[in-house]
Amino acid sequence: MSDHVRYLGVLGPPSADAADGVQAACERLQDEGLLGEVSPGAAPGHGRAAAIAPGPRVLQAAPELSGLTRNGVELYPSPFMNVGALMSEGLTCPRCGLAVGPDHDRRGEIVDLLGSAADAERFDDGAALCPACEGASGVNDWVRGEAFILASCGLALWNWPRLPQIDAALCAALADAIPGRPLRWGAWRI
Numbered sequence: 745m746s747d748h749v750r751y752l753g754v755l756g757p758p759s760a761d762a763a764d765g766v767q768a769a770c771e772r773l774q775d776e777g778l779l780g781e782v783s784p785g786a787a788p789g790h791g792r793a794a795a796i797a798p799g800p801r802v803l804q805a806a807p808e809l810s811g812l813t814r815n816g817v818e819l820y821p822s823p824f825m826n827v828g829a830l831m832s833e834g835l836t837c838p839r840c841g842l843a844v845g846p847d848h849d850r851r852g853e854i855v856d857l858l859g860s861a862a863d864a865e866r867f868d869d870g871a872a873l874c875p876a877c878e879g880a881s882g883v884n885d886w887v888r889g890e891a892f893i894l895a896s897c898g899l900a901l902w903n904w905p906r907l908p909q910i911d912a913a914l915c916a917a918l919a920d921a922i923p924g925r926p927l928r929w930g931a932w933r934i
C-alpha cells in the first residue's frame with residue numbers, strides 16, 4: 745500500500761511566533777488525546793519536522809492506523825512545500841487562466857518556476873511570473889480548492905483518514921495558537 749499524507753498548512757508569510765505556535769498546538773492536541781509522544785519512526789521526518797505518534801482518540805476513530813508504520817504527524821515550525829500540489833493536474837494561471845495539464849508543452853517550465861519560487865520561500869504576490877501572459881501572482885494562486893504549494897508552518901498527517909471532528913480539532917488548535925492566519929488542507933499520495 746502506498747502512503748498518503750494530508751497537510752494542514754498555515755498560509756501567508758512566516759511569522760515570528762510560528763514555531764512556538766506549532767508547539768503550543770501540539771501540546772494542546774496531546775492534552776486532548778489526539779496526539780501522542782514524539783516517535784521518530786511514525787513519519788519520515790524532514791530535517792526540522794518532528795514526528796509525533798497518533799493519540800488514543802485518533803486510534804479509536806481510525807483503528808487501521810495501529811497496523812501502519814507511518815501513522816504519525818509531522819510538525820513543521822517553518823516553511824514547507826506540498827509537492828503533491830505542485831505535481832497536480834490543476835495548475836492554472838490566476839491571471840490568464842492558462843491551464844497546465846499533464847500534457848501541456850510548457851508544464852515542465854511552469855512546475856520548475858513554481859517549485860523554485862516555493863523552494864526560495866517566496867510568499868509575495870510577485871513570486872510567480874506566468875510565461876504565457878507575464879502576469880505576476882503568488883505561488884498558491886496557481887492551485888484551487890483544497891490545495892496549497894507553500895505554507896509558512898503546519899502539520900502533515902501520515903495516512904490519517906478524513907475524520908471531521910478530529911480535523912476540526914486540529915484546525916482549532918492551530919488557529920488558536922497562530923491567530924489571524926488562513927489555514928488550508930492539502931494532500932499527496934506517494
Ligand SMILES: [Zn+2]
Nearest residue numbers: 837840874877
Ligand atoms: Zn498567465
